[in-house]
Amino acid sequence: MKPELKLVPGAVHTPDILDLKPRFTEHDAVRLNNLFRGSSTQEMLESVIRDQLAGNLAIVSSFGAESAVLLHLVASVDPTVPVLFLDTGKHFPETLAYRDELAALLGLNLVVLTPDAEELAKRDETGLRWSYDPDGCCEIRKVRPLGKALAGYDASFTGRKAFQAKTRANLPRFEIDTSDAQGRLKINPLIDWDAGQIEGYFIQHDLPRHPLIAQGYPSIGCSPCTSQVAPGEDPRSGRWKGWDKTECGIHKPGEEPFL
Template identity: 80%
Template sequence: MNETRKIDRLDAAPRFTEHDAVRLNRMFRGASTREMLAGVIEGDLAGDLAVVSSFGAESAVLLHLVADVDPPVPVLFLDTGKHFAETLAYRDALVERLGLNLVVLKPDEAELAAKDESGLRWSYDPDGCCEIRKVKPLAQALARYDASLTGRKAFQSSTRANLPRFEIDTSDTQGRLKINPLIDWSADDIDAYFEANDLPRHPLVARGFPSIGCEPCTHKVAPGEDPRSGRWKGWDKTECGIHRPGEEPFL
């Protein structure tokens, strides 16, 4: 397990600005994903960074790329207490296979007891459940980093169609950089990478789950449907909250 940074920032200046995001997008225009990751990580262009991963359907691709460039990069995983058993087993298998530096984040026990004692908040207030189990623990952890890497891809949903590679995390007042290395990858690109690198698939993919989150809020998707249409089915909700609506939504 990774030890988080021991020294908190003493200055209040933004880590990055919109100008920095534009500059980085221009700098790596035309570069392959691996070239971009190597340039950012080895060139220390993003400061202290971490990967945020759900260990979901397509997570192995970004994790493999990052491990190939710099295995010690922390991989943050939100253990909500509601994951499929298959997801936890898949996580452990990938950590061992790729030599990942896993950091497990958990919700605050006192807040869970006060606001979700029954464990059923997902059934009547999914936003509130995500806030307690995902948004708050991740925000607390990311405060120690200057940048985060996500697994978002444009083809996953209409809300992710126009995202750039580099953007400023609008949920963070300190100007943290959010990097989307796979944003321009297609579903075929993802499949080809799995095959070329002999990466194991999440076992639920073959059972009709192209996008995998917490077990109570994840349903099967019919062929041809939006890959994320099985998430929070029946609710007007497409994101858990770690990617704010203002960003046109992590992971």
């Protein structure tokens, strides 16, 4: 049974039938990184989206602390690009309200994904799997629904930035998604942005902030696995605190850049 896919009016439906031929190779990722070396983020986005250099595109967004920047950048080029949001059933209410605020403000083509109800009933009947098996919880509520949704796209934008964590320090702008056997491209437009640039963009474009930032949450995921962070700590140190876990499984730690 497929995960429930809620489509906001005007959203693009992802096809069910896949082209078995690989979409992109490591060589393609290298070529794109070289092609846009020295180009601004805006220049890169305009070329990739308007010239369709990466095929059928989607944005994957958590509507977290810094999500508004990438969403604004992409929407300024083409607001019809689908924005995929995983409603895990464990988000802070503030995140859901912030999602709706940004979607309305930026005119986003929002696509809300939910986990498979039958799988949840079998593997997380109590809703407490996060407390003893966070990897398994992420697999059910994030990885599987997103993997199925992304099957109809050639490439996806992510909001990852090098300064967020050591596991993201050496990522390139373009890489092959190792979770996809058909060679989907993963694009990280903000990978070389620092905290000052992010803050400056918020101010320049008067973008609303996630309400939990002021409460000490610089990185925001599902509520049971997100803790407040002390000043000076790694922004993602509040994610899965107490566990040997740094990513939900959508982005795998240790992925090597193709440079």
